[in-house]
Amino acid sequence: MLDKKRTRERYRAIIVVAFLSVLTALVLQSMVLIDTFQLKTVNTLFSLRGAVTPRDTSIVIVAIDDQTLRSLPGKLPYPRSYYARLVHNLKRAGARMIIFDVEFTEPTHDAPEEDLLLAAAVSDMKQVVLAGKIVLDIGSRLANNEHVLEPIQPLMRSGAVLGLVNVPEDADGFIRRYLLFQPSGQRVYYSLAIQATRLLRGESMEVLPDYWSDSFVLGTTHIPKVQDNTMYINFRGPARTFHTYSLVSILDDSTFALAADEDTDIFDQYLAWGTFRDKIVFVGAAAEEMQDNKLTPFFDYAGLKQKMPGVELHANALSTLLRGDFLHPAPSWFFLVISLILAICAGLVMRWMHGLRALGLLILMGLFYGAMVYAGFYLLNILLPLSVPILTFALASVSHLAYQIVIVQREKVRIRQTFQQYVAPAVVEKMLDAGELPSYGGERKELTVLFSDIRGFTRFSESHEPEVVVSRLSEYLSEMVDVIFKFNGTLDKFVGDEIMALFGAPYYFEDHAYRACQAALEMLQRLKELHKTWPEESYGHFNIGIGINTGKMIAGNLGSRQLFDYTVIGDQVNLASRLEGANKEYQTSLIISESTYHCIKDKSFCRELDQVKVVGKSRPIRIYELRSMDSLPQLEQDYLIDIYTEGLCAYRERRWADALISFRRVLRYFPNDGPSRIHTIRCLNFLEVPAPSDWDGIYEMKQK
Numbered sequence: 001m002l003d004k005k006r007t008r009e010r011y012r013a014i015i016v017v018a019f020l021s022v023l024t025a026l027v028l029q030s031m032v033l034i035d036t037f038q039l040k041t042v043n044t045l046f047s048l049r050g051a052v053t054p055r056d057t058s059i060v061i062v063a064i065d066d067q068t069l070r071s072l073p074g075k076l077p078y079p080r081s082y083y084a085r086l087v088h089n090l091k092r093a094g095a096r097m098i099i100f101d102v103e104f105t106e107p108t109h110d111a112p113e114e115d116l117l118l119a120a121a122v123s124d125m126k127q128v129v130l131a132g133k134i135v136l137d138i139g140s141r142l143a144n145n146e147h148v149l150e151p152i153q154p155l156m157r158s159g160a161v162l163g164l165v166n167v168p169e170d171a172d173g174f175i176r177r178y179l180l181f182q183p184s185g186q187r188v189y190y191s192l193a194i195q196a197t198r199l200l201r202g203e204s205m206e207v208l209p210d211y212w213s214d215s216f217v218l219g220t221t222h223i224p225k226v227q228d229n230t231m232y233i234n235f236r237g238p239a240r241t242f243h244t245y246s247l248v249s250i251l252d253d254s255t256f257a258l259a260a261d262e263d264t265d266i267f268d269q270y271l272a273w274g275t276f277r278d279k280i281v282f283v284g285a286a287a288e289e290m291q292d293n294k295l296t297p298f299f300d301y302a303g304l305k306q307k308m309p310g311v312e313l314h315a316n317a318l319s320t321l322l323r324g325d326f327l328h329p330a331p332s333w334f335f336l337v338i339s340l341i342l343a344i345c346a347g348l349v350m351r352w353m354h355g356l357r358a359l360g361l362l363i364l365m366g367l368f369y370g371a372m373v374y375a376g377f378y379l380l381n382i383l384l385p386l387s388v389p390i391l392t393f394a395l396a397s398v399s400h401l402a403y404q405i406v407i408v409q410r411e412k413v414r415i416r417q418t419f420q421q422y423v424a425p426a427v428v429e430k431m432l433d434a435g436e437l438p439s440y441g442g443e444r445k446e447l448t449v450l451f452s453d454i455r456g457f458t459r460f461s462e463s464h465e466p467e468v469v470v471s472r473l474s475e476y477l478s479e480m481v482d483v484i485f486k487f488n489g490t491l492d493k494f495v496g497d498e499i500m501a502l503f504g505a506p507y508y509f510e511d512h513a514y515r516a517c518q519a520a521l522e523m524l525q526r527l528k529e530l531h532k533t534w535p536e537e538s539y540g541h542f543n544i545g546i547g548i549n550t551g552k553m554i555a556g557n558l559g560s561r562q563l564f565d566y567t568v569i570g571d572q573v574n575l576a577s578r579l580e581g582a583n584k585e586y587q588t589s590l591i592i593s594e595s596t597y598h599c600i601k602d603k604s605f606c607r608e609l610d611q612v613k614v615v616g617k618s619r620p621i622r623i624y625e626l627r628s629m630d631s632l633p634q635l636e637q638d639y640l641i642d643i644y645t646e647g648l649c650a651y652r653e654r655r656w657a658d659a660l661i662s663f664r665r666v667l668r669y670f671p672n673d674g675p676s677r678i679h680t681i682r683c684l685n686f687l688e689v690p691a692p693s694d695w696d697g698i699y700e701m702k703q704k
Contacts, residue, residue: 061312514629
């Protein structure tokens with residue numbers, strides 16, 4: 001009953017934290033940092049998607065670019081007769097429509113005939129959109145006076161339509177939205193792209209609000225609404241995605257004179273090729289010095305930072321309108337729903353998981369939602385929110401983490417203080433991680449056990465004062481425990497001067513055998529270093545023997561129900577103890593079992609000592625001496641391993657004389673090598689008294 005109540009309280013806390021996180025995220029949404037993050041997300045989505053395919057070839061751009069400024073006679077602003085020739089040539093080339101992103105709002109005072117030439121050309125072309133702009137003047141008493149700069153009157157009487165060139169910038173200076181219309185005075189003015197769409201469809205359609213959805217209606221087209229009177233531009237790609245031609249190349253026909261080295265009459269080739277037939281032609285500035293290049297989501301694309309000419313913004317907007325592949329902002333309710341779901345999921349993860357697992361899953365959930373945002377953009381042209389849901393997700397995660405740190409850690413301290421005086425610290429930590437009180441019982445696991453014992457400690461104790469013995473033993477045990485902990489071992493117990501350690505429990509790791517062997521070798525090395533610090537005296541130095549075995553054993557809280565301890569039991573544990581004792585028989589320091597050898601054989605240097613039956617076991621096993629985990633001196637490799645192994649093979653094949661030769665070769669360089677000395681004695685005995693016919697090479701040990 002208590003557990004059910006606690007569970008309900010936890011779920012209630014998850015929901016409360018989720019709602020609070022959503023509300024906090026909505027409040028923080030207006031912060032510049034959060035708003036900028038959302039805007040940059042749009043840039044990232046465009047960069048990941050790349051250019052739209054197939055390429056829109058119905059729209060082309062005639063640019064006043066660097067080549068034009070370099071080759072065209074005269075200086076800016078160019079005579080309007082140039083633009084009249086431009087319109088005339090494009091009409092000859094079969095252009096469907098011409099859209100100017102060049103403002104003709106001031107008359108040519110010194111040559112009014114220039115204005116009339118352009119007006120006549122526009123009237124002859126018929127399908128022309130001219131640029132106008134809404135400007136804001138600060139009048140008397142700081143009053144804001146908004147008005148529209150229209151083209152000069154001869155052009156307005158030519159039959160052309162007016163389109164606004166104003167483009168709104170976002171807070172970070174990038175352009176992602178496009179102005180559809182703007183009321184001013186008693187009129188409603190439309191943008192270049194909207195006016196072009198109206199002309200192309202042959203109707204005087206108005207942009208009207210759709211009261212049933214968050215959009216505008218232009219004829220039969222529904223345009224998703226963004227911030228009052230704008231839409232998102234579905235950019236076709238980076239700058240110059242549309243085919244772009246230099247203005248001077250459109251003027252350069254057989255009747256237009258340029259410098260001799262630049263007069264190629266290229267436009268005559270355009271006529272022959274049908275380059276502009278049925279094309280919608282935008283005309284505008286592209287040269288950097290004309291300061292009409294803008295930041296767009298494709299600014300930093302494919303490692304190239306490149307602004308987009310303002311005229312190409314309008315081309316992208318018109319392409320979006322004509323193709324109808326609008327970007328749809330997610331509805332407002334979606335912010336709340338997805339944010340709430342993510343916050344609840346964060347709470348559930350933090351409730352059921354801890355540490356790196358929880359962090360890893362939270363990261364995967366965040367990445368999954370990011371992938372969902374991209375999929376919505378790429379497949380459905382939907383701009384899902386990212387900043388508020390991710391902020392909510394982060395706030396909920398941090399809130400639950402803070403709860404665990406403050407509340408759970410306080411509870412752990414209380415439990416640790418209560419139980420640590422009764423049970424081992426490792427058991428307490430296991431209990432706290434599991435969230436349960438200690439219980440009696442264990443489970444079968446494959447682990448590695450290490451036994452270590454001091455050789456001749458009784459003699460050492462008898463020959464020294466008790467204070468010296470205790471001090472020396474304490475120093476030795478402290479150093480050995482440090483080594484065990486270094487390799488993630490668990491100290492099971494001390495039995496006098498004997499050490500028992502576990503590897504792989506209670507915290508399991510796959511390479512427990514490898515770590516145990518590393519620890520054993522370092523224990524031997526650490527003892528040598530201790531020898532250097534101890535004074536030279538009778539029996540002042542002692543050595544140790546280590547036995548290691550890997551196998552299935554029962555690990556857990558074992559003992560009586562009144563008092564228990566975390567330990568391991570089983571035949572494999574006993575075998576490790578027997579291997580520690582076998583060091584006395586073979587005059588070695590470190591023996592490992594066959595099962596441990598198979599776990600580390602590719603990362604170690606070992607030699608097989610013998611095939612034995614230990615006390616209490618009927619099944620023989622192979623035992624190995626571990627020499628190193630890194631490398632061996634060549635002399636040791638040649639004699640202690642290679643030649644010794646040759647001798648052992650001859651010994652098992654009853655070739656006693658050959659075996660003797662090999663073992664004596666080893667003893668010539670390593671006279672204290674115990675295994676070679678023992679096998680030498682055995683060979684001499686068998687030469688004197690032949691082995692029985694059923695001899696199988698297995699040595700049966702007589703003592704533990």
